[in-house]
Amino acid sequence: MVAVFLYNILLIVLYALAMALSINFFLRRKQTLFLLVTIYLLFFIFDNAIIYMTEFINSFASSYNETFMSIPVAKTIIYVVNAYCSLLIINNLLKRKTSFLQYSFVVLLTIWMSLVPLMANSATKVWLYYLPNQLFLMYLGLYGWHHLKKTTDFSPARYFYTKWISLSSMIFGLLILLEDSYVIYRVDQYTFLNVKINNRNICEDIFSMLVCFLLLHYFFKTEEQVIEEVVEEKEDVQFQQFCRHYGFTQREQEICILLLEHKSNQQIADEIFLSLGTVKTHIHNIFIKLNVKKRNQVIEAYEAFNKSGKIGTEISSTAV
Structure with a gap:
């Protein structure tokens, strides 16, 4: 339990550090990109705080899991906000406008996660709830990678960060889906009398940490360039x-x-x-x-x- 506690603390510290630097850059540069990144990281912290409480507070875990199986409001808000922010972030990096079709994807994602909980409790219900989020993450990665290869006017720095974010989204979208599939069908329990859910996805954590490390690399490298x-x-x-x-x-x-x-x-x-x-x-x-x-x-x-x-x-x- 000590290891889990320290792991959560380190995650939150990493998210908070990246978010603090993002806020600093937004206040100094007034660029929408940094505001979007700040909101994105804020919901990383919110999500991890909820997961942390389910791991350490049994009464909260029971209440949260029961609510999740019927009306998963908190998780839905987290996923929708992160999907919306990540869509705008990748388009900002690509210097492209967000299309009506892409906005429609986010709306459909919201509707899907609102309707799936109406199904009878089962592992399939939970798997279907998470499925479009991982598919959307893979779509963003493919979308970013495709347009990155078609663009020639990127600075080396913008090309580097867009490439790694796109590549990470494709790879980890698949890994998160595979881990969800295994845990939901082989580890979690969804019987009427016993709902036991493992709310943490390790691949999702690794992806979020990779995003934070890329952000920290950008912030510190940019600061060094400014000083020079x-x-x-x-x-x-x-x-x-x-x-x-x-x-x-x-x-x-x-x-x-x-x-x-x-x-x-x-x-x-x-x-x-x-x-x-x-x-x-x-x-x-x-x-x-x-x-x-x-x-x-x-x-x-x-x-x-x-x-x-x-x-x-x-x-x-x-x-x-």
Whole structure:
């Protein structure tokens, strides 16, 4: 039981972390995609909380299972919301509009899960209840994979995440269906006097964890890129102020930045298509303006300038 408890806690922490980062990205970027992801993850947490209580609280498990066999409102809401959000998410990633037919699939899914519980209690009834959800997940995977192969204007990052989400949906839609089939017909009990249901699907958990890991990878990688862009922008502002302070011409700026990269005279000449003599003349002028005599002193002068407090306020405003 301790292992099950820790497993549930780790799942909820993973979902909560991914959701918190998604909320942060939505507030910063105001993109609908992150709002959809946030709602999607919220219902992951809601579903896992219910399953957790059925595993640890016997009275709740009995009450929930009886309700599930007659009016499974909570589970239906969870599946419908996740189906709707996942549909919009995959279309957002594919840069496609959600069609009327796709909205119809979600409506039919809702109607199906509302009517199946009216059947007599049996394993088949429960299997039929879950069946369209797994088929819908496989459909989304196939749909995403098909249109991904037809599109050529995706960025490498968008292609990577769309590919893995589509592939995971196809594979795990099938695995979840197979696990449901085994557990429903071989493990659970649906007799009139004894309803015993195993509400957790391990393949479904693995799929949700994979989705969270993909999201965390995206969030942290994007944050690193933003930091790198800010650093590069800071360095560019610093260099421009350094050049203005010492009155470098445009050509001297081009050569100075190559000096800071430890390029030789010949490398500089080759890179900016100047003669070696012209490059030496410009370097001599840079030395005079900086009042230095050696190449390494140019780097020292640049570093000293940045540390001297002459950088100005525009750098700090760039980082905000």
